[in-house]
Amino acid sequence: MKRSPTMKDVAYAAGVSVMTVSRAFKQDASVGEKTRQMIREKADELGYVFDATAANLRSQRSDFVAVTIPSLNNANFAATVVALTGKLSQAGYQVLLGHTNYDMMREEELIGQFLRRRPEAIIVTGGRHTERARQMLKNAGVPVIETWDIPPEPIGHVVGFSNADTMQLLVDHLVGMGRKRIAFMGGDSESDTRGQDRRDGFLAAMSGHGLQADRLVGSGAPQKPMQKGATAMGALLDQFPDTDAVICVSDLVGFGALSECQRRGIAVPDQIAMAGFGAYDIAEVCVPRLTTIDPKPTEIGECAAGLVLQLLSNASTAENKMIAPALIPAQSTSA
Amino acid sequence: MKRSPTMKDVAYAAGVSVMTVSRAFKQDASVGEKTRQMIREKADELGYVFDATAANLRSQRSDFVAVTIPSLNNANFAATVVALTGKLSQAGYQVLLGHTNYDMMREEELIGQFLRRRPEAIIVTGGRHTERARQMLKNAGVPVIETWDIPPEPIGHVVGFSNADTMQLLVDHLVGMGRKRIAFMGGDSESDTRGQDRRDGFLAAMSGHGLQADRLVGSGAPQKPMQKGATAMGALLDQFPDTDAVICVSDLVGFGALSECQRRGIAVPDQIAMAGFGAYDIAEVCVPRLTTIDPKPTEIGECAAGLVLQLLSNASTAENKMIAPALIPAQSTSA
DNA sequence: GGCAAGGATGTAAACGCTAACATCAAAGGG
DNA sequence: CCCTTTGATGTTAGCGTTTACATCCTTGCC
Numbered sequence: 214m215k216r217s218p219t220m221k222d223v224a225y226a227a228g229v230s231v232m233t234v235s236r237a238f239k240q241d242a243s244v245g246e247k248t249r250q251m252i253r254e255k256a257d258e259l260g261y262v263f264d265a266t267a268a269n270l271r272s273q274r275s276d277f278v279a280v281t282i283p284s285l286n287n288a289n290f291a292a293t294v295v296a297l298t299g300k301l302s303q304a305g306y307q308v309l310l311g312h313t314n315y316d317m318m319r320e321e322e323l324i325g326q327f328l329r330r331r332p333e334a335i336i337v338t339g340g341r342h343t344e345r346a347r348q349m350l351k352n353a354g355v356p357v358i359e360t361w362d363i364p365p366e367p368i369g370h371v372v373g374f375s376n377a378d379t380m381q382l383l384v385d386h387l388v389g390m391g392r393k394r395i396a397f398m399g400g401d402s403e404s405d406t407r408g409q410d411r412r413d414g415f416l417a418a419m420s421g422h423g424l425q426a427d428r429l430v431g432s433g434a435p436q437k438p439m440q441k442g443a444t445a446m447g448a449l450l451d452q453f454p455d456t457d458a459v460i461c462v463s464d465l466v467g468f469g470a471l472s473e474c475q476r477r478g479i480a481v482p483d484q485i486a487m488a489g490f491g492a493y494d495i496a497e498v499c500v501p502r503l504t505t506i507d508p509k510p511t512e513i514g515e516c517a518a519g520l521v522l523q524l525l526s527n528a529s530t531a532e533n534k535m536i537a538p539a540l541i542p543a544q545s546t547s548a
Numbered sequence: 549m550k551r552s553p554t555m556k557d558v559a560y561a562a563g564v565s566v567m568t569v570s571r572a573f574k575q576d577a578s579v580g581e582k583t584r585q586m587i588r589e590k591a592d593e594l595g596y597v598f599d600a601t602a603a604n605l606r607s608q609r610s611d612f613v614a615v616t617i618p619s620l621n622n623a624n625f626a627a628t629v630v631a632l633t634g635k636l637s638q639a640g641y642q643v644l645l646g647h648t649n650y651d652m653m654r655e656e657e658l659i660g661q662f663l664r665r666r667p668e669a670i671i672v673t674g675g676r677h678t679e680r681a682r683q684m685l686k687n688a689g690v691p692v693i694e695t696w697d698i699p700p701e702p703i704g705h706v707v708g709f710s711n712a713d714t715m716q717l718l719v720d721h722l723v724g725m726g727r728k729r730i731a732f733m734g735g736d737s738e739s740d741t742r743g744q745d746r747r748d749g750f751l752a753a754m755s756g757h758g759l760q761a762d763r764l765v766g767s768g769a770p771q772k773p774m775q776k777g778a779t780a781m782g783a784l785l786d787q788f789p790d791t792d793a794v795i796c797v798s799d800l801v802g803f804g805a806l807s808e809c810q811r812r813g814i815a816v817p818d819q820i821a822m823a824g825f826g827a828y829d830i831a832e833v834c835v836p837r838l839t840t841i842d843p844k845p846t847e848i849g850e851c852a853a854g855l856v857l858q859l860l861s862n863a864s865t866a867e868n869k870m871i872a873p874a875l876i877p878a879q880s881t882s883a
Numbered sequence: 884g885g886c887a888a889g890g891a892t893g894t895a896a897a898c899g900c901t902a903a904c905a906t907c908a909a910a911g912g913g
Numbered sequence: 914c915c916c917t918t919t920g921a922t923g924t925t926a927g928c929g930t931t932t933a934c935a936t937c938c939t940t941g942c943c
Contacts, residue, residue: 217689219899230923235901243920260687265664266604267899271928275601286626294620295647307661310645312630326642329600352595354552439833468833475835495830498774498803500810554929565893570931578890602929606898 218259227255238263269331278306278521279327280336283315283405284435288493289510290338293360296514297336304522306333313338315404315435321346328353334521340364340371341406356524358517361407361508367533370524372517374536376407377414379506382540383460383488384418386504390546392458392486393424398445398470399462401431408435408462411490415460428453432466442469443476450477457485458546464489464496464505471499471545486546501544508538553594562590573598604666613856614644614662615671616655618740619770623828624845625673628695631849632671639857641668648673650739650770656681663688669856675699675706676741691859693852696742696843702868705859707852709871711742712749714841717875718795718823719753721839725881727793727821728759733780733805734797736766743770743797746825750795763788767801777804778811785812792820793881799824799831799840806834806880821881836879843873 224231229252236244237252244252255261269275278301282290298308309327313320321343327335334355340362342350350357350368357369364371387395399405400412412429419426430449432441442461446469449456461467467489474481481487481501489496492507516534523531559566564587571579572587579587590596604610613636617625633643644662648655656678662670669690675697677685685692685703692704699706722730734740735747747764754761765784767776777796781804784791796802802824809816816822816836824831827842851869858866 221899231899232901232924233922236922239901243922245921248921263664264666264899266601266610266666267928268901269601269928270605270930271899271901273928284626285620285629286623288621291619291621295649298647307665309642311643312633314630329598330642331599331601437829439829443833465829468830472833472835494772494774494800495803498778498807500807556929566930567894568892570929571892574931578892580891583891599929602898603931604898605900606929606931608898608931 218261219264220261222259223252223256223261226259227252273331275331275333276306277309277327277330277332278334278336279309279311279324279330279332281311281313281320281323281327282338283313285312289491289508292510293338293514293517296511297518300515300518301521306521315402317341317343317346317404321349324349333525334358336360336517336521338362339406340367340373342368356521358520360513360517362410370520370531371533372513372520372536374508374538375414376410377417379490379508379538380411380414380460381418381421382506382538383490383504384415384422386540386542387458387460387486387488387546388422388424390458390486392546394428394453394456395419395424395426395458395460396428396430396449396453396456397426397460397462398430398442398449399432399466401429402434405435405462411462428456432462435463438463438465439469439472442466442471443473444469446470446473447477450479459485459487461487461489464491464493464503467503467505467545468495468499471501471503482545482547488546492541496541496543504543504546505541506538507541509536512536553596554599555596557594558587558591558596561594562587608666610666610668611641612644612662612665612667613641613669613671614646614659614665614667616646616648616658616662617673618648618650620647624826624843627845628673628849628852631846632853635850635853636856641856650737652676652678652681652739656684659684668860669693671695671852671856673697674741675702675708677703691856693855695848695852697745705855705866706868707848707855707871709843709873710749711745712752714825714843714873715746715749715795716753716756717841717873718825718839719750719757721875721877722793722795722821722823722881723757723759725793725821727881729763729788729791730754730759730761730793730795731763731765731784731788731791732761732795732797733765733777733784734767734801736764737769740770740797746797763791767797770798773798773800774804774807777801777806778808779804781805781808782812785814794820794822796822796824799826799828799838802838802840802880803830803834806836806838817880817882823881827876831876831878839878839881840876841873842876844871847871 220231220234224234234252237249311323324346336358338361340359360372362373363375397412397415400408416426430445432445461470471487488504490506492505496503496505513536520531555566555569559569569587572584646658659681671693673696675694695707697708698710732747732750735743751761765780767780796805806822823839825841827840831838831840848871855866
């Protein structure tokens with residue numbers, strides 16, 4: 214396998230200096246238009262491929278933005294990443310994406326590996342990290358953005374919302390529909406901190422209405438949420454048969470619960486109202502349609518990308534962005 | 549913002565040469581255990597972070613493996629990527645992931661950008677690419693693996709299965725259950741080549757059984773498949789009311805179709821049998837459970853990673869891996 | 884005790900590119 | 914007509930690491 218050609222080879226073939234070749238491959242450089250064309254042609258002939266590694270080393274700019282999310286297979290995180298990638302790649306950055314599988318140790322490891330690539334900014338999901346991870350992020354010397362949460366002690370910038378406060382919307386809605394014996398499903402997994410926050414918010418909102426909030430049922434780790442939701446619904450019905458509403462930690466768990474109701478012949482919403490979280494596609498399609506909260510994942514991604522670009526352009530400071538999730542009421546909680 | 553410390557700084561602080569520091573950060577290098585400890589300590593004190601860019605340039609090894617998938621938000625591609633990432637990161641490689649949004653032009657662009665990072669292997673999804681993309685992959689000088697398909701003209705190695713042939717399993721199953729007026733939903737989108745292959749396979753399988761296969765209904769581009777499935781089911785029922793079975797291009801489309809049946813009071817499977825593709829979680833949870841095909845996405849990822857590691861270790865050639873998808877029969881096609 | 888073998892460390896150069904500065908020709912202004 | 918300005922190109926050095934080789938000090942063996 215022959216060594217791939219370098220700028221030197223292109224320069225020789227084009228009869229110019231290496232520097233001119235370098236300029237021919239930049240956007241704004243001052244090169245004669247004719248020369249540039251000619252160099253590009255020669256480069257194509259030789260099969261030259263620009264070496265970003267060498268360029269990065271010399272210019273001390275990697276054009277990388279590191280992003281970590283808990284799970285690849287999640288429509289919400291995916292939407293955030295899609296928005297991020299779109300906006301950042303337009304600005305010439307490349308996203309270095311990694312998934313932690315909801316594991317803070319894996320996140321720490323991933324951040325360590327990413328830092329070796331000298332990213333120009335780091336976007337992480339959530340506000341809870343290992344102590345070492347926090348240190349690494351703090352010392353990274355580049356903008357750090359925590360998303361999807363309002364961390365108690367932000368490391369750098371934040372684009373997110375309070376998962377806890379948002380539950381107020383759902384509880385208010387259900388109480389407004391006359392429901393009182395409301396259960397919460399999920400939020401028991403150590404690894405899903407957003408789920409925990411939602412459960413905490415549920416407890417607070419219930420207490421605000423003077424309602425008892427002891428109908429809590431776990432749905433386990435965030436993997437296979439639909440299956441877990443179905444199982445959990447069984448447990449809930451066995452334990453608290455007179456429940457008249459269920460708020461689920463996510464739409465996926467909610468759909469599992471919904472299908473278990475269907476299997477058992479329990480009418481939703483007549484007998485039990487059901488609500489989810491996340492505005493996943495399934496909430497819009499299932500029967501009955503699922504009341505949910507839209508956390509605006511695309512907006513999170515766009516705002517985070519905007520913040521990064523702002524912080525990387527003018528060194529001036531930039532504002533955190535608060536996201537305002539919206540209630541989407543549907544059949545599953547009506548009447 | 550102060551410049552981040554380099555090996556030189558660590559070397560000075562530790563009273564050794566840069567080379568010794570370099571060796572202290574490698575696994576197998578010959579450094580005194582005491583010296584290594586000491587250097588590591590000094591490095592931590594200084595907040596030294598290894599610079600992979602410089603290392604890559606000098607050693608001409610990037611430790612990157614580039615991977616492109618059509619969509620981030622797809623449980624099957626995600627599972628493949630998770631398997632890939634797991635196996636490759638254990639071997640010390642970092643995955644450079646990009647999504648094409650089912651757009652071959654975007655794929656071409658992405659491959660071009662990835663190549664600048666000098667990945668040591670490239671794994672793409674599917675066997676259809678733009679001519680320029682094919683050229684880039686061929687000339688990349690590194691292993692290329694096409695997954696999820698059996699390309700008519702493979703560029704390098706292949707880990708996949710025939711989407712067309714796999715449809716035989718579903719058609720045989722439905723015919724075995726006594727269904728004859730079988731429709732196919734989806735496969736009309738230019739951008740979803742696997743969907744097209746599945747529809748072609750459906751036509752071939754039907755013809756093999758001597759059955760008419762004119763009940764075709766499109767479900768459009770692969771975005772929002774559930775919603776599209778619901779709409780398409782409406783169209784199908786209007787156009788071919790006497791249909792007794794539907795094979796959907798994916799479980800997600802299938803679930804949309806299923807929910808539309810539920811809305812319209814059409815009994816599945818009594819009146820119409822329904823089958824999907826992909827073995828998504830939802831197929832296992834919905835009511836009735838959806839008959840589907842398991843394309844073994846994790847196996848695809850593991851085999852692809854295995855192939856990459858094999859090709860990168862000993863320069864010997866390695867075998868393509870054929871995946872054998874499996875039928876998972878369920879209620880939606882029984883009786 | 885001498886000498887080979889091997890482990891630990893050091894020195895110099897290079898990976899492929901770009902920042903910074905220098906050079907040169909053509910153009911423009913008084 | 915000379916001097917400044919501008920645009921196009923070249924020269925040099927260096928980004929932070931590792932390769933390749935050299936050196937030195939042990940260690941073990943006859």
